[in-house]
Amino acid sequence: MTVVVEGEFAVRIEDLTKRFGSFTAVDSMSFSVPHGSVFGFLGPNGAGKTTTIGMMLGLVPPDGGTVEIFGYDIRRALSQVLTRTGAIVEQPAFYPYLSGRKNLEIVAALRGIADRDAVDSLLDTVGLTERADANFGGYSMGMKQRLGLASVLVGDPRLLILDEPTSGLDPAGQREIQNLIQNLAKTGRTVLLSSHQLNEVQEICSHVAIIDRGKLAVTGPISDVIGEGRALEIGVDRPTEALELLRSRLDVEEARMDGASVVVVSDPEHAAAINRALVEAGFEVHLIRPRADMLEARFLELTSHAREEATDDAV
Amino acid sequence: MTPFSTLVRVDRSRILRRPMTWILGIIVGGMTGLIYMSLALVLLLPEDTEGGLSAQESADIRELVIFPDGFSFGMSAIGGFATIAMIILAAGVFGSEFSWGTVRTSLMAGVSRDRFYASKVTTLVAIAGLVAIIAAVLAFGATLTVGLVVDQDLYADEWLTGGFILDALLMIVRTFIAMAVWTLIAATVALVTHSLAAGVGVTLGAYIGGDIVFSLLRAAGDIGRWAARLFPNEAVNALLSMNNTDPPSYVATDYLWITANLLFYTAAAIAIAIISFRRMDIIAASG
Ligand SMILES: Nc1ncnc2c1ncn2[C@@H]1O[C@H](COP(=O)(O)OP(=O)(O)O)[C@@H](O)[C@H]1O
Numbered sequence: 170m171t172v173v174v175e176g177e178f179a180v181r182i183e184d185l186t187k188r189f190g191s192f193t194a195v196d197s198m199s200f201s202v203p204h205g206s207v208f209g210f211l212g213p214n215g216a217g218k219t220t221t222i223g224m225m226l227g228l229v230p231p232d233g234g235t236v237e238i239f240g241y242d243i244r245r246a247l248s249q250v251l252t253r254t255g256a257i258v259e260q261p262a263f264y265p266y267l268s269g270r271k272n273l274e275i276v277a278a279l280r281g282i283a284d285r286d287a288v289d290s291l292l293d294t295v296g297l298t299e300r301a302d303a304n305f306g307g308y309s310m311g312m313k314q315r316l317g318l319a320s321v322l323v324g325d326p327r328l329l330i331l332d333e334p335t336s337g338l339d340p341a342g343q344r345e346i347q348n349l350i351q352n353l354a355k356t357g358r359t360v361l362l363s364s365h366q367l368n369e370v371q372e373i374c375s376h377v378a379i380i381d382r383g384k385l386a387v388t389g390p391i392s393d394v395i396g397e398g399r400a401l402e403i404g405v406d407r408p409t410e411a412l413e414l415l416r417s418r419l420d421v422e423e424a425r426m427d428g429a430s431v432v433v434v435s436d437p438e439h440a441a442a443i444n445r446a447l448v449e450a451g452f453e454v455h456l457i458r459p460r461a462d463m464l465e466a467r468f469l470e471l472t473s474h475a476r477e478e479a480t481d482d483a484v
Numbered sequence: 485m486t487p488f489s490t491l492v493r494v495d496r497s498r499i500l501r502r503p504m505t506w507i508l509g510i511i512v513g514g515m516t517g518l519i520y521m522s523l524a525l526v527l528l529l530p531e532d533t534e535g536g537l538s539a540q541e542s543a544d545i546r547e548l549v550i551f552p553d554g555f556s557f558g559m560s561a562i563g564g565f566a567t568i569a570m571i572i573l574a575a576g577v578f579g580s581e582f583s584w585g586t587v588r589t590s591l592m593a594g595v596s597r598d599r600f601y602a603s604k605v606t607t608l609v610a611i612a613g614l615v616a617i618i619a620a621v622l623a624f625g626a627t628l629t630v631g632l633v634v635d636q637d638l639y640a641d642e643w644l645t646g647g648f649i650l651d652a653l654l655m656i657v658r659t660f661i662a663m664a665v666w667t668l669i670a671a672t673v674a675l676v677t678h679s680l681a682a683g684v685g686v687t688l689g690a691y692i693g694g695d696i697v698f699s700l701l702r703a704a705g706d707i708g709r710w711a712a713r714l715f716p717n718e719a720v721n722a723l724l725s726m727n728n729t730d731p732p733s734y735v736a737t738d739y740l741w742i743t744a745n746l747l748f749y750t751a752a753a754i755a756i757a758i759i760s761f762r763r764m765d766i767i768a769a770s771g
């Protein structure tokens with residue numbers, strides 16, 4: 170018997186790399202997912218989210234690097250990992266000619282669980298009881314996603330990996346799935362949630378990793394990454410010069426341009442002092458307000474920055 | 485680990501609940517019915533009338549479809565349709581897993597790739613065995629029915645003999661082997677290409693097209709004959725011609741190349757499937 174010391178992380182990824190031909194889809198990716206966190210795995214389309222998740226689950230053989238889940242190396246102990254993990258990758262995939270219930274029973278049977286009541290209660294959890302006996306092929310996108318969520322809960326795994334679970338849904342459907350995920354997270358499971366839509370992740374995640382073009386841009390607790398509650402948007406004439414001034418101040422941790430505004434990360438208590446300093450330096454300040462959509466701004470900044478660099482390289 | 489028997493049970497249930505399986509069954513049954521119905525009708529026409537059969541033609545057809553030869557004819561006709569149906573079924577079992585994405589769902593449920601392949605192939609080969617038996621039952625029933633309808637005779641003295649029953653069993657085994665080899669090849673092509681269409685197209689092309697090409701090759705003397713023997717069609721056909729009423733008289737080298745050929749293609753199909761599946765990226769290329 171191997172004794173596994175679990176440590177503080179549910180998932181540890183180190184130097185993970187995947188190439189498709191000459192194209193590097195995931196490039197020396199490293200990040201860790203703390204136990205019990207709701208972890209947002211963010212990046213624009215094509216960033217390498219699905220490929221990374223595929224490698225975590227043994228669906229995509231990596232070209233290099235390691236993945237440890239609950240202390241088990243996926244190369245040596247994939248089945249140990251999979252019994253502790255429930256996942257949806259890309260779209261939820263089931264047999265179209267079988268009912269939702271039958272599809273769940275199949276997942277349960279493959280996982281070695283023969284409990285019919287468990288299947289019924291999962292259908293209830295995701296609100297599919299009424300349409301459980303209709304064929305999966307006739308399900309709406311929202312019902313498919315809900316069946317997917319039910320299937321990841323079979324066997325009560327401690328880690329859930331959900332790849333864009335709200336993609337293809339209307340706002341009401343997205344809201345429903347988010348609520349379901351929030352409820353699941355309350356039970357102490359670790360949830361890794363990939364998305365290119367940041368607003369949804371911001372509300373439910375405790376930690377994030379932002380990736381772009383196969384590379385990690387930033388990772389950490391969400392409050393560290395976005396400076397939650399401490400971001401101020403400042404509207405000012407001559408914003409580039411104002412940016413210089415703000416960057417030199419000790420009470421401003423970070424300052425950057427966002428469109429025509431300057432965004433600073435700072436204690437909200439310093440807002441008045443910042444305003445005064447700008448006015449004293451001869452700037453006209455017409456707006457200072459807290460920014461709520463900071464993750465979006467951070468995300469766009471990080472990913473567009475990476476894009477510019479890549480374009481520069483190409484030239 | 486989930487017992488292998490559970491995996492096979494799940495595969496069996498998935499195959500039996502799939503509408504395509506029953507459509508294939510109905511097509512094979514329908515073709516069999518059509519052939520026998522038209523042969524029986526032809527035999528029931530009065531002889532030597534305008535548009536009817538000559539006495540000679542009528543006797544030839546009678547010999548073909550009525551006991552004892554009738555059973556061999558039925559096995560060969562129904563076995564041929566059933567082999568095509570098994571090729572489509574096998575390509576469907578593997579190809580659709582990729583188009584539906586359900587292969588991900590199974591692998592993420594902890595089924596290893598080797599076991600995923602092994603349980604599907606075991607189930608398919610078992611179905612091929614069952615289909616060979618059903619083909620024999622159908623061939624027997626149809627031959628019996630034609631005898632009754634045309635001659636009002638059961639011909640029980642022809643088939644209620646130890647010799648006939650032993651021959652029938654051997655025919656079932658040979659038909660099963662032929663179907664199993666094509667089933668394995670179709671499964672491998674569909675798995676490697678991720679595609680039902682490619683599995684059906686390539687394998688049916690080889691199955692039907694091969695027969696035409698190799699009959700031409702055979703005509704090109706010894707070299708052509710031995711070249712043809714490198715392909716599975718030749719070995720399967722050689723095996724199945726032992727089901728004929730006048731089987732060819734094989735010598736040891738014949739049994740040897742037939743066995744070697746079939747074993748090679750069986751092993752190659754399995755090995756290629758397992759090796760390429762182990763390395764496969766099981767997500768679709770996205771935007
Ligand atoms: N099987 C594959 N073959 C070739 N390229 C692939 C394959 N899978 C993904 N890619 C490419 O790798 C990149 C990352 O894809 P993916 O991981 O699906 O991104 P995301 O999930 O973040 O949208 C994309 O450019 C995609 O085209």
Ligand SMILES: [Mg+2]
Nearest residue numbers: 218219259770
């Ligand atoms: Mg994706």
